[in-house]
Amino acid sequence: MARRTGSGIKAGVTFGIVSIFLVLIGFTGTISALLGALLGNKSSAPLAGFTPAMIDLLIFQAFVGLWAGASGGKKAASERGSWGPVLFGAAVAGVVLGIIVGGFALLVGSLSVSGVRMVAYFAQLLPDAVRLFLVGMAPRSAAFFYLAFFVAFGSLGGLIRCWLMQGSLRRRLSNSFKAVSRSLRGSGALDLIRRSKPARLGAYALGAAAAFAVPLALGEYWNYTVGTIGIYVLLGLGLNIVVGLAGLLDLGYVAFFAIGGYTVALLTAPAHHLLWSFWLAIPIGVVLAAMAGVILGVPVLRLRGDYLAIVTLGFGQIIAVLLRSDELTGFTGGPKGVTAVAGPTLFGHVFASALAFVYLILLAVVLVVLVTVRLRNSRIGRAWEAMREDESVARAMGINTLSYKLLAFAVGAAFAGLGGVLFASRNQFTGPEDYNLMVSFNVLASVIVGGMGSLSGVVAGAFTLKGLPEVLRELDNYRVLAFGALLIVMMAVRPEGLIPTARRKMEMRHDKGDVSRQKDTGGSPHG
Numbered sequence: 001m002a003r004r005t006g007s008g009i010k011a012g013v014t015f016g017i018v019s020i021f022l023v024l025i026g027f028t029g030t031i032s033a034l035l036g037a038l039l040g041n042k043s044s045a046p047l048a049g050f051t052p053a054m055i056d057l058l059i060f061q062a063f064v065g066l067w068a069g070a071s072g073g074k075k076a077a078s079e080r081g082s083w084g085p086v087l088f089g090a091a092v093a094g095v096v097l098g099i100i101v102g103g104f105a106l107l108v109g110s111l112s113v114s115g116v117r118m119v120a121y122f123a124q125l126l127p128d129a130v131r132l133f134l135v136g137m138a139p140r141s142a143a144f145f146y147l148a149f150f151v152a153f154g155s156l157g158g159l160i161r162c163w164l165m166q167g168s169l170r171r172r173l174s175n176s177f178k179a180v181s182r183s184l185r186g187s188g189a190l191d192l193i194r195r196s197k198p199a200r201l202g203a204y205a206l207g208a209a210a211a212f213a214v215p216l217a218l219g220e221y222w223n224y225t226v227g228t229i230g231i232y233v234l235l236g237l238g239l240n241i242v243v244g245l246a247g248l249l250d251l252g253y254v255a256f257f258a259i260g261g262y263t264v265a266l267l268t269a270p271a272h273h274l275l276w277s278f279w280l281a282i283p284i285g286v287v288l289a290a291m292a293g294v295i296l297g298v299p300v301l302r303l304r305g306d307y308l309a310i311v312t313l314g315f316g317q318i319i320a321v322l323l324r325s326d327e328l329t330g331f332t333g334g335p336k337g338v339t340a341v342a343g344p345t346l347f348g349h350v351f352a353s354a355l356a357f358v359y360l361i362l363l364a365v366v367l368v369v370l371v372t373v374r375l376r377n378s379r380i381g382r383a384w385e386a387m388r389e390d391e392s393v394a395r396a397m398g399i400n401t402l403s404y405k406l407l408a409f410a411v412g413a414a415f416a417g418l419g420g421v422l423f424a425s426r427n428q429f430t431g432p433e434d435y436n437l438m439v440s441f442n443v444l445a446s447v448i449v450g451g452m453g454s455l456s457g458v459v460a461g462a463f464t465l466k467g468l469p470e471v472l473r474e475l476d477n478y479r480v481l482a483f484g485a486l487l488i489v490m491m492a493v494r495p496e497g498l499i500p501t502a503r504r505k506m507e508m509r510h511d512k513g514d515v516s517r518q519k520d521t522g523g524s525p526h527g
Contacts (some may be wrong), residue, residue, distance in 0.1 A: 004073075004085050004088055004092075004310060005088075005089070005092055006091045006094040007072055007073070007074065007089050007091065007092075007093075008072035008073075008088070008089040008091070008092025008095075008096065008104060009092060009093075009096050010070040010072075011068050011069075011072035011074075011089075011093040011096075011097075011207060011280075012068060012072065012092065012093040012094070012095065012097040012100065013097025013100065014068075014071075014140065015064055015067065015068040015093070015102070015339070016099075016101055018064075019061075019064060019097070019100070019101050019104075019166050019472070020101070020104050021067055021523065022125060022127065022152065023104070023108075023133055024122050024124075025124055025127075026105070026123075026124030026129060026492045028060070028129070028132065028133060029053075029124075029128075029132060031056075031057070031060050032047035032054075032056040032057040032060065033053070033056075033167050034051050034130065034443075035055060035521070036052055036056045036382045037062060038057065041055070041056070041436070042210075045297045049136065049233045050135060053132055053278025053525065054135045054136060057132060057133075057135070058135065058149070060151075061101075061146075061149065061153075062149075064097075065097065065149065065150045065152075065153030065156075065157060066148075066153050066154075066156060066157035066160065067152050067157065067158065068093045068094065068097045068150070068154055068157065068489060069088065069090035069091075069094055069153065069154035069157025069158045069160075069161070070095065070154060070157040070158065070161040071092075071157075072090045072092055072094070072157075072158065072159075072246070073085070073086035073088075073089040073090040073093075073158040074086065074089075074125070074161075075160070075185050076122075078520065081518070083159075083162045084171030084295070086161060086162050087158045087159065087162070087384050089158065090154050090155055090157055090158020090159075090161070091151065091154060091155050091212075093154050093157075093163065094150045094151040094152070094153065094155055094157075095147070095151055095154070096148075096152075096155020096289075097150045097154060098147035098151050098260070099147060099148065100149045100150070100227060101150065101428065102142070102143035102144065102145075102146035102150075103143065105133060105134055105139065105142040105143050105146055106131055106140060107123070107142040108133065108139075109130065109134050109139025109140075109142055109143075110139045112127065112130045112139075113139060119417060120150075120205060121213060123371050125431050138358060143188075145372070145427045150237070153469070159279045160520070162318050165504070166518070167178050174353055177449045177459055179249040180339055187354025187490070192260075197202075201341055201400070203327060204437075208490050211362055212359070214353070214486040215355055215358045216465050218355075220260060220353065220355070221354075222230070223353075223354035223355045223357075223470060224354040225466075225467070226358055227354055227357050227358050227361050227426060227465050229462050229463055229467055230274035230358070230361035230364075230365050231361060231422055231423050231459060231460040232419075232442070232443065232446060232466045233365050233459055233462045234361075234365060234368055234416075234418060234419035234449070235253070235415070235416055235419045235439075235443045236259060236362060236410035236443055236446045236447050236459075236461060237365075237368050237369065237372055237415055237441050237455065237458055238253075238256075238288075238345065238411070238412040238413065238415030238419070238457040239253050239412055239415045239444060239447050240372075240412075240452065240453065240454075240455070240458050241372065241384070241411050241412045241415070241443070241445050242408050242409060242412040243447055244447060244452035244453035244454070245376065245382040245384040245387030245389055245408065245453055246387055246404070246456075247384075247387060247389075247406035248301070248308060248406060248408060248409070249305070249306075249308055249309040249312070250308075250312045250313040250314050250409075250412070251309050251310075251316065251440055251441075251444070252308070252312035252314070252316025252317070252319070252440060253297075253312075253412070253416060253440045253443055253444070254316050254318045254319075254320075254416075254418055254435050254437065254439040254440040254443075255292065255315055255318075255319040255388045255435075256289040256292060256293060256413035256414075256416035256420070257417070257419055257420040257423070257439060258319055258320075258420060258434075258435035259288055259289045259319075259413075259416075259417055259420065260285040260286065260288075260289050260325065260334060260416065260417030260419065260421045260423075260424070261285075261420035261421065261423055261430040262323070262331075262338070262420075262424070262430060263270045263281060263284055263285035263288055263289075263417070263420075264278065264281040264282075264341060264342075264420075264421045264430075265337075265338035265420065265424050265426050265430045266331060266338070266340045267280070267281040267284065268281055268341055268342035269338050269339065269340050269341050269342065270340050270423075271333070271338060271340070272331075275342070276343075278342055278344040278345070278425060279344060279503070280425065281425075282418070282419060282421050285417045285418070285421040286418050286421070287414075287417075288417065288418045289413045289414055289416055289417025289418075290410040290411070290413050290414040290417065291410075292413055293406075293409040293410045293411075293412065293413030293414070294409065294410050296312070296315055296409065297406045297409040297410070298406065299316075301405040301406060303410070304391070304443060305413075313437075313440075316437060316440055317437070319435070320435060320436065320437070323431075323432035324432045324436065325458060332333060332432075333431070334432075335431070335432060336431065337429060337430055337432065337433075338424075338429065338430050338431070339428070339429050340429075341424050341425055341427070341428050341429060341430060342425065342427060343357075343426070343428065344360065344425065345501060351425075351453075354426070354518050356453050357422070357426045359423075360422065361422055361426075364388060364418060364419075364422060368403060368415055368418070371456070372455060374410075375411065380404065380407065383399050383404045383502075384408055384451075385401065386399060387401050387404060387405070387455060395405050423477055442465060442466070445461070445465055445486075445487060446461030446462045446464070446465045446466070447461060448461070448487065449461040449464055449465065449486065449487070449490050449496065449497060449498060450462070450464070450498050450499060451497025451498055451499050451500035451501065452497060453500075453501045453503070454497065454499050454500055454501045456499045457497050457498055457499040457500060457501075458497045460496065462501050464486075464498070465486075503520025
């Protein structure tokens with residue numbers, strides 16, 4: 001009983017602290033507005049004294065209570081027996097969560113009634129935000145309301161967990177999922193596509209036709225968004241070679257992206273009086289980025305792990321400082337950047353719209369995917385994977401690891417340079433703010449979330465991390481918070497990524513098996 005009580009208290013305290021933090025940063029008002037937009041109840045009449053915004057907030061709080069209750073009964077759920085232990089842990093979690101949130105509501109409400117300007121200490125605690133959090137009640141009434149509310153939904157979360165943890169239900173759900181998977185894998189159409197070259201070509205043709213037709217149905221804004229996702233796919237494919245195939249952690253990847261962008265700006269913008277063609281700037285930007293990868297790699301690629309990550313991070317920061325420096329203002333434009341970057345011209349047609357650039361970016365993505373596939377299936381790709389698995393063994397097998405590391409850095413940097421050229425040309429502007437450290441983190445996160453080493457995973461990661469924020473514009477101010485939460489959830493629930501490679505999935509399954517055996521035996525994985 002003590003362990004179950006501790007589990008409930010731990011869950012309640014954790015979710016209580018998170019709930020208070022979300023109130024302090026103003027996230028509750030944002031999520032309320034987002035749910036109102038999704039549910040379409042912003043203009044609805046009040047219900048039982050609760051405005052639509054309050055109802056939306058309570059829907060979110062109910063989800064928090066359910067999650068806390070399910071987490072509070074987690075340890076007891078793994079034990080055999082009745083539902084009582086699970087419900088007890090869930091109820092304890094609900095009580096603790098209700099006490100913490102209710103106590104905070106009482107404190108904030110009392111200070112607000114006393115005339116204390118809390119906005120002077122917490123910028124998001126505006127009077128309207130406080131009233132929303134108190135759901136229109138007096139501070140003491142709101143405290144008791146939250147206590148009863150979270151006890152009820154915490155207990156309900158325990159009930160749902162008990163129901164989901166039933167062996168028969170789990171078996172039915174698992175069997176249904178396996179049956180659907182087998183039917184899809186054994187589908188005659190899919191089997192025909194896999195085995196028949198004409199069928200594969202037909203599928204590729206249909207995919208190309210869809211890729212050509214869909215942008216025509218989208219507006220300028222969504223085509224611009226799709227183009228941004230495509231550029232991040234290019235960056236992700238390049239970093240996937242460095243991190244996913246060769247196993248080298250590069251945190252300064254944005255530097256190569258910046259080299260491509262500033263190359264096309266220097267060669268085509270009127271400010272530098274060169275006015276070269278965009279088509280000439282593309283190979284120059286790609287080659288210069290690849291050369292920068294080699295120059296960076298020669299002195300640092302003998303390092304491993306964290307040391308390599310720190311050095312590459314420093315390289316990215318050096319490039320960022322140089323772009324803002326006064327000494328290079330004549331070339332880079334300093335903080336103002338470079339304007340009037342020229343775009344491509346084909347048969348007299350100037351690429352001046354987001355629609356035209358979407359097709360150009362899609363073509364670049366297809367070419368990079370083909371190059372990546374050929375490299376991965378060649379001796380070079382197998383050497384990269386051997387280095388990623390065990391560099392010492394790869395060196396003992398006769399692989400020149402330094403040469404292959406340099407090649408990985410050069411190829412990955414070249415893809416980033418291509419993305420930078422397209423990015424600056426499409427925007428007709430490039431500046432230091434376009435190449436901050438968050439770009440490197442975003443690309444790395446897309447590779448990790450999608451699945452390291454997986455081409456389709458990189459695409460899925462780019463759509464997840466760059467596409468969803470555009471769909472959910474209300475959460476734009478909390479993008480960093482969303483990144484952190486997403487990475488935590490992914491590492492806990494699906495560490496192999498959204499669409500992992502078969503090898504990666506097998507490795508993670510083997511690691512989970514080792515951890516499970518270690519917990520069962522109470523010793524080392526091999527003990």
